[in-house]
Amino acid sequence: MAKELGDTIGIVMVESQGATFDEMERFAWDNGWMGTSAMWTLERPVDSKSNYLPSYVLLDNNGYVLSRGNPIEDHGKIEDMIDEQLKLAKKAPDDAPKALDKAWKEFLGGKYQKGIEAAQKVAEKGDEDAEAAKALITEFEERIGTELALIERRIEAGWCVEAKSGYDAFSRAARGVEAVADRMKTVEEKFDSEDFKREFEAEEALNGILEDAHDDGITKKVVKKLEKHVERYDGTKAADRAKRLSGFANE
Amino acid sequence: MNTTIVGGTLVGALALSLAFAQEGGGEHASHTFAKEPVNARALASLEDFKGRPVLVEFWGTH
Numbered sequence: 001m002a003k004e005l006g007d008t009i010g011i012v013m014v015e016s017q018g019a020t021f022d023e024m025e026r027f028a029w030d031n032g033w034m035g036t037s038a039m040w041t042l043e044r045p046v047d048s049k050s051n052y053l054p055s056y057v058l059l060d061n062n063g064y065v066l067s068r069g070n071p072i073e074d075h076g077k078i079e080d081m082i083d084e085q086l087k088l089a090k091k092a093p094d095d096a097p098k099a100l101d102k103a104w105k106e107f108l109g110g111k112y113q114k115g116i117e118a119a120q121k122v123a124e125k126g127d128e129d130a131e132a133a134k135a136l137i138t139e140f141e142e143r144i145g146t147e148l149a150l151i152e153r154r155i156e157a158g159w160c161v162e163a164k165s166g167y168d169a170f171s172r173a174a175r176g177v178e179a180v181a182d183r184m185k186t187v188e189e190k191f192d193s194e195d196f197k198r199e200f201e202a203e204e205a206l207n208g209i210l211e212d213a214h215d216d217g218i219t220k221k222v223v224k225k226l227e228k229h230v231e232r233y234d235g236t237k238a239a240d241r242a243k244r245l246s247g248f249a250n251e
Numbered sequence: 252m253n254t255t256i257v258g259g260t261l262v263g264a265l266a267l268s269l270a271f272a273q274e275g276g277g278e279h280a281s282h283t284f285a286k287e288p289v290n291a292r293a294l295a296s297l298e299d300f301k302g303r304p305v306l307v308e309f310w311g312t313h
Contacts, residue, residue, distance in 0.1 A: 007303075008303060009303050009304045009305065009306060010297075010299075010300035010303055010304070010305035010306070011305070011306050011308070012288070012305060012306070012307045012308070013308050014307060014308065015312055016309045016310065017311030017312055017313045019312040019313075021289075023312060024289070024312060025289045027312045028289070034290065038290065039288040039289060039290045039291045039292075039294065040288055040289040040290060041286070041288035041289070041291075042286075043282070043284055043285060043286070044309070045280060045282035045284070045297055045307060046280035046282065046297075046307055048307075053309055053310060054310050054311075055308075055309045056306060056307060056308045056309065057280070057306075058305070058306055058307075059280050059297070059300075059305040059306075059307070060304055061301070061302055061303060061304055062279075063279055063280050063281065063298070063305070064277060064278065064279050064280070065278040065279075065280060066304070071308055081304070082304050082306070085303075085304035086304070089302055089303065143302070146299070146301065150293060153293040153295070154293040156293075157292075157293045159292045159293050162292055
């Protein structure tokens with residue numbers, strides 16, 4: 001499912017039998033489960049309300065529990081519910097005032113500033129939808145800020161490839177949004193810095209090495225490449241990751 | 252043995268299957284990870300997924 005849907009949904013895999021963090025990661029590599037957008041943790045971000053494994057909890061677009069159960073039995077049901085959520089994500093909420101349809105359409109169509117402007121027009125009319133329009137502007141700005149914050153965190157954490165691709169899409173959508181203009185300028189300056197370019201190159205090189213590992217795990221051949229990567233890109237965050245991964249050799 | 256689904260693929264042999272699917276009813280999930288998950292790519296909390304559905308799967312290594 002993670003391979004099919006990529007980043008359009010979040011997938012959180014929770015190891016629930018008392019493994020250590022390293023055991024969990026090694027297990028995932030050895031079984032060829034890495035290489036998707038799924039993330040792996042020992043923490044239970046939501047109660048499964050089940051004593052059995054496997055089990056799942058599906059959250060809707062706003063973090064509310066949609067369903068719990070056995071993921072094997074409910075596989076088709078889960079796919080249907082995810083499809084429904086993905087459709088809903090492209091539409092205004094059912095309870096949104098009709099007057100704000102244009103604002104939602106622009107925003108969800110990736111034109112953030114036009115969405116804000118459409119909501120501002122409704123707010124300026126001062127009629128019964130004005131308060132909802134003001135609240136919507138706040139919500140749009142929060143969403144924009146959250147999206148940019150993730151890009152900023154990715155830059156700091158050395159996830160440069162994703163930061164860059166995420167920013168390319170974000171900057172097209174957020175063009176003209178005054179509330180984040182300064183932050184966007186700072187991000188663009190970072191992209192131009194030598195440190196970022198080195199991190200980016202190191203991460204691209206690491207991603208290339210890990211292509212093989214996604215199918216076969218961390219083999220000795222992969223470890224050799226990881227060790228060379230560590231030498232070449234010493235001091236980068238990608239090299240730190242490469243060093244850690246080389247400890248998961250499966251032969 | 253357990254069975255789990257990863258990337259849409261059944262892994263393992265025997266499902267501890269019970270018909271225990273429960274529908275949710277207005278329960279909101281909120282969590283910030285104390286330790287960054289593997290492959291989190293700077294995603295730090297469930298809030299970071301806002302606007303997208305989230306599938307949380309509980310599985311085991313044994």
